[in-house]
Structure formats: C-alpha cells, structure tokens
Amino acid sequence: MNKIESNKGWLFVLPVFIVVAFSAVIPLMTVVNYSVQDVFDANTRFFTGTEWYRTMLNDPQLQGALVRQFIFSFTILAIEVPLGILVALMMPKKGWQASLSLVLVSLPLLIPLNVVGTIWQIFTRTDIGLMGWGIRELGYAYNISRNSGDAWATIILMDVWHWTPLIALLCYSGLRAIPEAYYQAARIDRASRWAVFRYIQLPKLTNVLVIGVLIRFMDSFMIYAEPFVLTGGGPGSSTTFLSQALTAMAIGQFDLGPAAAFSIIYFLIILAVSFVFYTTIMHMQKDKTTQKTGDS
C-alpha cells in the first residue's frame, strides 16, 4: 500500500491542538503541580513530593470506591450488552413500526443525567413512587436509603434503563448493515436461528460492540449525577463511586493536593483501560484485513 505522507497535514490539526492545549493539557499540568504540594492559597504552598500519592493509594475509602466502581462498571456492561443485542434483534426492520420503535428506544438517551436521577428518585419513593409503592405492596420492605442491596439494585436498574438503548441503537445499525445475501445463504443451508446469530450477526456486530463497550465503560466509570441524586452515595458509602468520592474531597473538604493526586490515578486508570480497548479494536480490524488479503 502506498500511503502518501505530507507533513502539511499538521497545519490543519494546529487549531484543534491549541484548543486541546488550553482545555485539557494546561489544566492537567496544573493538576499534576497541585498533586505534589499542599496549597493553601495563592501565596502559601508547601512541597510534599509523593506523600499525597502514598496517602491516596492507601486510603481505605478511596480503595473501596475504586472496587465499587469496577464492580458497578462490569455489572452494567454484563447486563447492558446482551440486553442491547437482544433488543436490537427484536426491533422491527422496516416500515412505520421501525421508526416508532427507534424513537421509543432512544427516548431515555435524551434525558439529562440529573433528571434521570430525579425521575428514579421519585419513582422509587415508597409513598408516591410507582415502583417503590408497588414493591412495598408486594410485601418487600423496599428502602433505598436504608438497605444497600436495594440501593445497588436500583442504581443498576436505572443505568440499564438509561443506557441499554445506546447499545441497542449501535447494534441495530450494525445489523442493518448486513447484506441480505448472507441471510439468503443461511436459508439455503437451513441454518438455525442460533447459527444465524452466532456465525453471521455476532461477527458483523463485533466492531460496533467494541465501540459500545468502550463508551459505556468510560461513561460508567465517570458516573456522578445519577447516583448522587438518587442515593447521595448512601446508605453509608455503599454506593459512593469514584467521582463522588473525589468531588467530596476536592470541593467538600477543599483538600486540593490529595484530590489532585487521586485525579491523576483516576486518569491513568481510564487511560490504561481505554488504550487496551483501542488496541483491541485496531488489532481485530488488522487481523481481518490480513485475512482478506490472504484469502484473495
């Protein structure tokens, strides 16, 4: 393959580079500077070196938040991805039913995050909320502000309700991109419904699924508004996720040094996971192209 490389291309990237420098790079550098100092005000600051990092890495509260964060992210991925594929497979393919179902499925995606939290907060109230009242009437003492199991189940249910449509829409578009000829060939071979899914639809969905998983992982790892509004991180700290623990420290207690050190650790974790996902995507596509050229 002859790819022409011209360094003039960099000139066109320059405006974006400047914007990113001011919106991301310079603030990030400032956070790094904060993380090695104890800053009181504009003129009073002490160099602390790696002390904040040591404190943060050994802080049981933040370790707890990190573990909860990973459990949460992987739980919602394990539910949303299969469910999203299922929804996409069941959505009508053409006609007004297809348009209607697309609109209905994408509705939750249009609601702002804190409004989602408020909706579920009211929905799960045991005096006026349909879900909370309904579960109470069925005989279970449902209470998200007392029982951490209830709180967890509700937050996961809320996230599944809010974000499964994203996976479903991505998969729906992926499914629509499969040429009819594949299905015809499958019918000629009298392939079962499962075989069609396993050997035609799922392989064709791989790319959109990896993107979907990447977006959902990053988003869920940064989740803040919904649990904050719904449970406030409680009961105790059983649903306090990373960003909320961080905000409490940086804004609530104004411990800018430790909060900055923790931000850097948080950033490195997201960067590492995203890099692994990105490499996986690129790797899979590369494998496919080499396979194709090998076949022909």
Added chain:
Amino acid sequence: MNWMVWTLPTAGFFSAIAVILAGMTVWQYFSPSIERKGFLPISTTRGDRLFIGLLTSAFFHLGMIGFTEFHVLVATALSVVWVVVLMRWG
C-alpha cells in the same frame, strides 16, 4: 504562570516529556518508524512503544510509591531501563 503553582520537579518532568516528544518527532522525520513485532503481543511503531512504556512506568511509580518504602527516584531509574528495553526489543 503563578496560578499553575509550578515546582521544580514537575517542571523538570514536563520538560523531559516535551524534549522526548520533540526528539521523537525529529527522529521520525529523519528515519521514519517501521511497524514491527517484538516481545510485546502486538506489532507496534516507535511511538506506540514509547506510549506503552510511559504508561506502564506511571503505574510502576504508583505501585512503588504506594506500597513500598523505596525512594521515588529508584522507580524512575528502573522505569528508564524498562522504557529503553521496550523501545529496543518491544
């Protein structure tokens, strides 16, 4: 620049990163990188290996600072060796 609360070590760190990036650019200009397969499970370019090296070094530093009593410069020295090995044979 006072609001960015610079310190000597962080200034040194970011200068080093800037020098490495500039150096990589010059190197790439005079001798373009060829993607190849080393001991890493994926084939990588020079820039990929640098990124992997820096990211793993960052986690290595965190591990050393958080859970051992060694001075941070011990971690830095070991990281430099690791990045060089990775750049050459990775």
